[in-house]
Amino acid sequence: MEHTLIFKDYNEALQQNRLLGLKCRSCNAITVPPKMVCRQCTGSELDVIELKGSGKIRTFTTVNVASEGLEDEVPYTIVMVELDEGPWLMGNLEGIDSQDTSMELIGKKVKMGNKLFSGDKYSAGEGARPLFRLAD
Amino acid sequence: MKKVAVVGVAQTNFSGPQEKTGVELFAEAGMEAIDASNITPKDIRALFVGNALSDFEEGQGMIQSYAAENMGCLYVPANRYEGACASASMAVRDAFMWVASGFYDIVLAGGVERAATMGTGLATRTFAMFSDARYEYPSGITFPAVFAMLTHLYADTYKIPLQKLREQMAQVTIQSYRHGSINPKGQFYGKNADMSVEKVLGSFVVSTPLTLHDCCPFSDGAAAVVLASEEAAKKLTDQPVFITGIGQASCGTLSNQSDYLPRIRAREISSQQAYDMAGLKPQDIDLCELHDCFSIASLIATESLGFFDYGKSGEAWEKGEADIGGKIAINPSGGLKSKGHPIGATGAGQVYEVVNQLREEVEVERQVPDARTGMTDTLGGDGGTLVNMILERGW
Numbered sequence: 273m274e275h276t277l278i279f280k281d282y283n284e285a286l287q288q289n290r291l292l293g294l295k296c297r298s299c300n301a302i303t304v305p306p307k308m309v310c311r312q313c314t315g316s317e318l319d320v321i322e323l324k325g326s327g328k329i330r331t332f333t334t335v336n337v338a339s340e341g342l343e344d345e346v347p348y349t350i351v352m353v354e355l356d357e358g359p360w361l362m363g364n365l366e367g368i369d370s371q372d373t374s375m376e377l378i379g380k381k382v383k384m385g386n387k388l389f390s391g392d393k394y395s396a397g398e399g400a401r402p403l404f405r406l407a408d
Numbered sequence: 409m410k411k412v413a414v415v416g417v418a419q420t421n422f423s424g425p426q427e428k429t430g431v432e433l434f435a436e437a438g439m440e441a442i443d444a445s446n447i448t449p450k451d452i453r454a455l456f457v458g459n460a461l462s463d464f465e466e467g468q469g470m471i472q473s474y475a476a477e478n479m480g481c482l483y484v485p486a487n488r489y490e491g492a493c494a495s496a497s498m499a500v501r502d503a504f505m506w507v508a509s510g511f512y513d514i515v516l517a518g519g520v521e522r523a524a525t526m527g528t529g530l531a532t533r534t535f536a537m538f539s540d541a542r543y544e545y546p547s548g549i550t551f552p553a554v555f556a557m558l559t560h561l562y563a564d565t566y567k568i569p570l571q572k573l574r575e576q577m578a579q580v581t582i583q584s585y586r587h588g589s590i591n592p593k594g595q596f597y598g599k600n601a602d603m604s605v606e607k608v609l610g611s612f613v614v615s616t617p618l619t620l621h622d623c624c625p626f627s628d629g630a631a632a633v634v635l636a637s638e639e640a641a642k643k644l645t646d647q648p649v650f651i652t653g654i655g656q657a658s659c660g661t662l663s664n665q666s667d668y669l670p671r672i673r674a675r676e677i678s679s680q681q682a683y684d685m686a687g688l689k690p691q692d693i694d695l696c697e698l699h700d701c702f703s704i705a706s707l708i709a710t711e712s713l714g715f716f717d718y719g720k721s722g723e724a725w726e727k728g729e730a731d732i733g734g735k736i737a738i739n740p741s742g743g744l745k746s747k748g749h750p751i752g753a754t755g756a757g758q759v760y761e762v763v764n765q766l767r768e769e770v771e772v773e774r775q776v777p778d779a780r781t782g783m784t785d786t787l788g789g790d791g792g793t794l795v796n797m798i799l800e801r802g803w
Contacts, residue, residue, distance in 0.1 A: 283542075305542075331557040333556035333615045335550060335552075335556075336612075337532065337552065338548060348548055350548060360663040360664075360666035361663055362543070362662065363547055375560065389545075
């Protein structure tokens with residue numbers, strides 16, 4: 273069975289700040305990032321949709337110890353965002369002081385862009401990551 | 409299905425970088441377990457070896473075959489299990505299946521890892537390979553970061569002020585260090601017994617809000633167990649420990665677990681399988697060696713395992729209910745945070761501890777009184793693999 277949407281196409285869209293997801297014809301749930309089947313009902317009849325790329329922060333952390341190859345990025349902030357359409361998405365948060373983050377971030381509205389992870393010797397190439405900024 | 413007993417168990421020291429190779433470490437644990445079972449390597453029908461990252465640690469793939477040959481288990485099937493930090497528990501569970509089916513009568517299971525040897529940078533990178541490589545690693549996710557985000561989410565979900573939660577988490581660390589400080593095979597043996605809340609909260613921040621003392625160390629080490637059918641076990645020991653319940657479950661990308669987080673749904677499914685199979689409930693368990701890779705992980709785990717109510721486990725630690733003599737003795741070995749966490753060996757190390765507890769063969773200060781039923785809980789990745797086992801005295 274063919275995937276309706278694969279990483280390559282999702283990633284190329286993300287690099288243009290377009291967030292693609294899948295909408296299930298059976299239960300209407302949204303799946304993002306893409307998978308072969310609906311993450312809720314495992315239905316395989318899916319349509320590609322474009323999500324708004326906005327949502328609110330559900331949790332966060334500022335990382336001070338990074339993996340080999342990402343040391344130059346510390347400190348950096350990772351967030352899990354509940355998108356307006358429902359699913360959660362992991363990405364980075366910029367436009368804030370990463371050394372001064374607090375629980376007040378939770379619930380804050382954010383808007384998505386993207387930032388390229390240029391890849392390392394293990395990653396089979398580059399990959400875009402969602403990059404969030406606080407809305408307004 | 410046949411009853412399956414643990415006959416003999418062994419563990420190397422869990423520690424920082426060791427000079428021995430992964431093959432040597434596993435063979436030492438394996439041979440000691442074989443000796444403890446009153447058998448010889450020729451009695452072993454198959455090997456089940458947990459190992460996550462030997463390829464990166466030493467450039468050694470297929471470590472299980474070399475380990476089998478090294479210890480004289482010649483030409484027998486040898487399988488490697490990779491389930492991140494749950495690798496060895498997967499290996500023991502599959503070994504259980506093969507004996508329960510009647511296909512083999514005696515097998516060796518366990519695991520080995522040299523994570524400390526890799527150093528922090530490569531270890532952090534390779535551990536992050538157990539997160540979603542394409543959709544979540546590009547954000548710079550690390551394992552401390554996963555549990556750091558779960559900490560903030562836990563505080564928000566259960567409306568516990570973050571400072572209060574951090575103090576409760578420090579109690580997890582203090583208890584782990586106290587038990588581990590008297591475990592001679594533990595990484596922090598003889599250390600950290602005088603840890604205070606202030607010291608935990610004031611140590612270096614790895615990933616907000618987790619400090620160094622909220623995190624387990626990187627570790628080298630191996631552990632192994634001999635499993636046998638009830639019939640074979642009777643001839644080898646008068647203290648067989650039966651594996652009476654097992655469970656395993658998997659799930660995917662962390663963000664796709666959002667319907668349940670900070671609960672780990674795979675753990676709830678896995679542990680329920682184990683309880684149902686054993687015909688037991690959480691209140692029947694005397695001790696549990698659980699996956700405390702971070703202090704918050706203990707709080708999350710005890711709730712999904714049914715020992716404490718959701719959002720209440722921090723209070724349980726404050727009251728001593730998770731300690732020896734409390735409602736349920738959690739990690740009398742010191743757990744991952746103090747005994748150490750050589751990831752591919754960790755689950756076998758948990759079985760090692762539970763068996764020794766049921767046989768009343770651990771240091772008296774950390775012996776759970778009259779322990780008859782023990783449980784293990786091992787988590788791989790960010791909830792991607794969960795394995796639970798229940799073990800009971802067979803005498």
